[in-house]
Amino acid sequence: MKNNDRVSVDKLGKFDLSEESLNSFRQNQNIPIDLFNKDGQVVMPKKKNPSEEDFGKLLKFELQGLYFKLSDLKKPSSSSGRVTAEKTAVKVLNKDKTLSFAKESASLLEELKKEAFSNAQAVTIQHSVREILDDFISNPDFETGIFNILEILSGAGVPLQSELLTKRTVVAMGMKVRTKKIVNDEDNKPNKKEHLAIMMASYLSDVGYSKLEVSDNPKLSKEEYLSIQQHPIISYLMTLPAQDITPEIRTLILNHHRPFRGNGINNNYPDQRTVFTRLMAVRDKFTKDVSKSRIVADIETQLRIQESQNISTNYEEDIAILSLASEYASLTSKQPWREAYSSSMALKIILNDSFFSYSNKNIRHLLDYVGASLTNNENIINVDSLIITASIDSEKNVHFDICKVIEVERYQTRPIVQRICTIKPIFKKGIKYKIADFDAAQVRMDRRRAIIDLASQASSAQRVIYIIDPEINEPLFDAVNTLSKAS
Known part of the structure; x- marks a missing residue:
């Protein structure tokens, strides 16, 4: 050609x-x-x-x-983007090293309740995350093997915050490694700077909790909720004395609870204005202190980023990876007010709550690259799954279609589907916007039963945003199942 x-x-x-x-x-x-x-x-x-x-x-x-x-x-080719990848049942995480990482993290978090974060601690953390990364990529099956993180931590006996930290760091590592190749630098040494940065941010993003007094009651008071909202900026401020923590890592820490471009209905906390105001106050406090010049310079860098949203696409993706890894870690961990969700259920919940929070690419990074590895090689989207897709037309109108999956190959977010009907979502605004449900009474059948390949360029604006699962939404599942069989 x-x-x-x-x-x-x-x-x-x-x-x-x-x-x-x-x-x-x-x-x-x-x-x-x-x-x-x-x-x-x-x-x-x-x-x-x-x-x-x-x-x-x-x-x-x-x-x-x-x-x-x-x-x-x-054509027989293993390189095609839609050819089924051979999965392996090999467990890619070293149990002893991962347990040691979790226990060392627990000790550090206890220390931070009593003392300030130091550069020596930063160096220790850098060594720990590098060891985890090096061990992971040394496994020949690191691209396709099973992430056995839940199995390892199930009997670890570490505190909740250490469990969350370890899961978040490992899952973020896996997503970053599998979506951003580690290449050799000019001296033929592996260049892992970006991978280590997101792992450091994963490790440090919640250290601010060590300075907070919050009850285990799921119904938090307004004061407690406002306090929790501030933990990303508290974590950021705690790292300022450590010169080995780069401004890039601190940007990820500050924004780890929301996609960076979220200025409208998809804007998760922390509120950008609150972050900006708090940073301004700290900067003004330290401006006249010569010994704090490096800290002031970092804060001014973050202020410019917060004000102009001048950040690369790569950092936007890293922020989303960190946020997704945080959600997965939380959902799969036992909390004082609920039991832990299974890995597959956690992924379904994240996907079903993704429309206002993550881009199609963000969700693909989670489900297509590590999703099956987190669930023992079992997809959450399979043949005969009932799903809802969203697409945007040329006039910026959003259309929601109920589809039945008829073929899944390598990437589960890009199956071949058959459209059953359109449906209207029910939006709800609480702390943030979300899809509370779908109105099964307002459907328009697709008599053509159109076949759509979500991997094709023609369908690039259409994405999976919801799995109709009987455990999550039984009434909707029953109604759609009936429609599917009747049409």
């Missing part, structure tokens, strides 16, 4: 350039399919004996989006 030839975008599917596919290309000395940009122009023709320059070109184009012809699915 010539480089100036175009392919219709409805014949293309999104290609995810994973470490697995890159290794396959290198080992076989072959790029077996043509790869295209979003406009259908070939940017990397299939090629034998590709050079390192070709691989560098692939990584460059990945940032803009790579696509492949759906017709290539019919």
Whole structure:
């Protein structure tokens, strides 16, 4: 195929350039399919004996989006973005090292109740997270193996905050490693700076709780709730004396409870104005103290970011990863007011509450890259699953469709589905906006029973936002199941 030839975008599917596919290309000395940009122009023709320059070109184009012809699915190729990946039952986390990490974290959290955070502690944490990362990527099955974090921590006997910290750090690590390849730097050493940064932020994002006195009652007082809202900024302020904690890590800590672009109905706490005001007050307090010049410089950096929202796409994704890992850790941990949810139920709850909080890409990072690994190789979206998708038309109107899954291959958020009907959601505003339910009385049947491939470029604006599960919403499940069989 010539480089100036175009392919219709409805014949293309999104290609995810994973470490697995890159290794396959290198080992076989072959790029077996043509790869295209979003406009259908070939940017990397299939090629034998590709050079390192070709691989560098692939990584460059990945940032803009790579696509492949759906017709290539019919050809035997392990590199296609829709070919089923071979999963392995190997457990990729070292039990002894993970337990040691959790217990050391518990000790640190106890120390912080009595003393200030120090640079020596920061160095110790850096060593600990690097050891966990190095051990993880040294496992040959780290791309496809099982994340046995819940199994390891089930009998660890560590306090809740240490359990949350450990889960959050490990899950964020897995998401980052599997979505952002670790490459060699100029000295041929693995460049893991971004991966270590998100792990450090995961570790430190909730240390502010060590300074809070909050009851175990799920019905918090207004004062207690406001106090909890402040814990990201308290965690940030605690890290300021430690010069080994970079401004990039502190940006993640400050924003770890909300997608960074959330200025409207998808804006989780902490409130941006509150953060900005608090940072201004601390800066003004330290401005005249020469010994605090480094701290003031960091605060001013964060103020500029908070004010202008001048942050890279990469950091936006890292903030979402950290937020998702935090939610997963919380849901799978036993709280004073409820039992822990199973891993699969936790993922369903996150997905069903994602419409106002996360982008399609954020959810894909969780479900497509580590989701099955967190649930012993079991997807939460399977053939015959009933799901709800959301899509935005050219006039910015959002449409909600009930679909039945008819085929799932490698990526569970991009199945082939059959549309049953449209439905109207019931929105509710509490602390933040959410979809409280769907109105089963307001449906419009799709008599065509259209087949939609959510992996195709033509369906790129359509995303899965809800699993209709009898354990979560039995009335809706029964109503839709009846509609599906009757139509």
